[in-house]
Each structure stands twice: as C-alpha cells, then as structure tokens.
Amino acid sequence: MNTYKTAEIAHSIGIHPNTVRLYEELGLIPKPKRKANGYRVFTDFHVEQLKFVRTALKVEVLQNGLRKQAIDIIKTSSARNFDRANILTERYLQQIKRExxxxxxxxxxxxxxxxxxxxxxxxxxxxxxxxxxxxxxxxxxxxxxxxxxxxxxxxxxxxxxxxxxxxxxxxxxxxxxxxxxxxxxxxxxxxxxxxxxxxxxxxxxxxxxxxxxxxxxxxxxxLTSLQYAEKNARVMLVHLEEMKKQFTTNPTL
Structure with a gap:
C-alpha cells in the first residue's frame, strides 16, 4: 500500500496542501489516518478521490441544484459507495442535458x-x-x-x-x-x-x-460551461468504475 504525506499528495494532484485539508474538512475525501506525531497518512484511494473531486468541481454550475448534486456525488464516492455514486452521476448528467x-x-x-x-x-x-x-x-x-x-x-x-x-x-x-x-x-x-x-x-x-x-x-x-460540465460528468462515470474495480477488491488502498 502506497502512503503519502499532505505535501506529497497535494503536489501529485497540483493543488495547495491547504486545499487537501479543506477537502477533508468538507467531507470530500475521507479522513486519513494519522501517525503518532499527528501527521496525516494518505493512500492511493485519497489520490484517486482527489482527482475525482477536481473533475467534479472543474466547472461551477450552480443552477437548479447542480452544484449540490455534484457535492453529493463526491461525498458518496468518498464513502466508497461507488454504485450509488454512479446512479447520482447519471442523474446529474441528465440534469445537465435538461439545462x-x-x-x-x-x-x-x-x-x-x-x-x-x-x-x-x-x-x-x-x-x-x-x-x-x-x-x-x-x-x-x-x-x-x-x-x-x-x-x-x-x-x-x-x-x-x-x-x-x-x-x-x-x-x-x-x-x-x-x-x-x-x-x-x-x-x-x-x-x-x-x-x-x-x-x-x-x-x-x-x-x-x-x-x-x-x-x-x-x-x-x-452554453460552454454546460458543455464542459457534461464532458466532465462522463469522465466521472468512467472514473467511478475504475475506482470501484480498484478499491472494492483492495479496500486497504
């Protein structure tokens, strides 16, 4: 099992360490275990979940609850409930198409x-x-x-x-x-x-x-934002399937 420090995982995703801590605080990624000295220990699942968060929030579509739907999908994925997250993402995609x-x-x-x-x-x-x-x-x-x-x-x-x-x-x-x-x-x-x-x-x-x-x-x-949101939603569906395969069979990652 690969493990990462806060700075390491932030660097791998291309975000600030404070953003990692904020996502943890907001429940967008699961709380990592900590060492005796209090340092956070992140895993490969955190890496993939952070990538998923970045995709889901890449375009900030707010109308008719789309933002809330995206957050619900992220939190469901964070809990490793990939089937439910997949269903929510399909609904999210349909709402984007309606918009x-x-x-x-x-x-x-x-x-x-x-x-x-x-x-x-x-x-x-x-x-x-x-x-x-x-x-x-x-x-x-x-x-x-x-x-x-x-x-x-x-x-x-x-x-x-x-x-x-x-x-x-x-x-x-x-x-x-x-x-x-x-x-x-x-x-x-x-x-x-x-x-x-x-x-x-x-x-x-x-x-x-x-x-x-x-x-x-x-x-x-x-118009452009909704097109990008649709594209990102499709990427999210693929990513969820990949995470399901990797982390359902390897729950410790």
Whole structure:
C-alpha cells in the first residue's frame, strides 16, 4: 500500500496542501489516518478521490441544484459507495442535458421574438404593475433589470413608468433567458450587440464575455460551461468504475 504525506499528495494532484485539508474538512475525501506525531497518512484511494473531486468541481454550475448534486456525488464516492455514486452521476448528467435544452430553447424563443413572428402590435401602454402581471414576474425583477441597464423605460409627466409593445417584447426576451439561467451581464451583452448589429449571432454573443468585463461567471458563458460540465460528468462515470474495480477488491488502498 502506497502512503503519502499532505505535501506529497497535494503536489501529485497540483493543488495547495491547504486545499487537501479543506477537502477533508468538507467531507470530500475521507479522513486519513494519522501517525503518532499527528501527521496525516494518505493512500492511493485519497489520490484517486482527489482527482475525482477536481473533475467534479472543474466547472461551477450552480443552477437548479447542480452544484449540490455534484457535492453529493463526491461525498458518496468518498464513502466508497461507488454504485450509488454512479446512479447520482447519471442523474446529474441528465440534469445537465435538461439545462442545455433550456438554454437552447431560450435562444430559440429570443430569435422568434426578435423576428416578430406571430406578434400583433397593440400600441398598449402599460404600468409597471400591469407589465409585471402580464409577464408573471415580480415588480422587483423589473426594477432589477432596469437598474442593471437591460431596459430603459419612458415616463409620463407625473414620473410614472410606462411600458410599450417594444418594451414588452424586450422583457419577454430577458425573462426567457433569465429562466434558463443566463446572467444579467450575458443578456445585456447580447442586447447591446443586437442594437449595434441586428444580424449578430445570438448564441455566440451571449456565450462570449468581452475582455473588459471585470468578473466572468459560468452564467456569462452558460452554453460552454454546460458543455464542459457534461464532458466532465462522463469522465466521472468512467472514473467511478475504475475506482470501484480498484478499491472494492483492495479496500486497504
């Protein structure tokens, strides 16, 4: 049986020793045995479990409980319950695929709304409450979208906001994309691009953050992140099978 010190196992994985200790504290790897002097003693199973953790957390997908699912898979694998971890990973993979479909459907809805297909102008002027009720969203969501620059609303002389057909169409686009977990920054980037070039490729623009954007999250490049998450989930399934073969027959490793 191979054994490793904290620094050795951290070096083999390419992470800081404090990260190893953090994973232990969070229950992502099993607690190692200790020598009389208190030094941790890691095994080959810890090496493989750490690799598994790194794969599972490589892309931080947060929507609809995906992050929690990934953590549950890791902890189940850490307990050497490989069959259960495999089942959870299959469910995780299916959820990722659903999120991908949602993201693609939101783009399709956006394209349809932008084309004006099956939309009849009504020339209606709605209040904020009427608009929120029509779109079945909260007034706080409307305020938030306006504060983040996604929409500029006209006002009456008395200062009250009024929403036109064009505003409603824009809000439907925002709502659809937000329901699919695109970030506000990504949506704003797309809307600005379309204002400059109505023929811009929506999928490319919404998934490609600009270099001057200060903070980039996975929701700012949602399509790519979900693709990577799917790829990593498939790697996790293979890794679980390999660990099952190695560590079920050799439980001391």
């Amino acid at each position: 991908q479909r949602n993201a693609q459907e939101a783009i399709a809805i956006t394209e349809k709304l932008l084309s004006g297909e099956n939309q009849e102008p009504s020339n209606a002027i709605l209040t904020r409450k009427e608009t929120a009720d029509l779109l079945q969203i909260s007034m706080d969501a409307l305020r938030n979208w306006e504060m983040n620059g996604l929409l500029t609303v006209k006002r009456k002389q008395n200062g009250y906001r009024v929403y036109t057909d064009e505003d409603i169409r824009r809000l439907k686009i925002i709502r659809s994309l937000r329901c699919a977990n695109y970030s506000l920054a990504a949506i704003l980037r797309m809307l600005n691009a379309l204002s400059s070039d109505p023929k811009a490729d929506i999928r490319e623009v919404i998934d490609t953050p600009e270099e001057n954007e200060d903070i980039i999250s996975v929701c700012d490049k949602l």
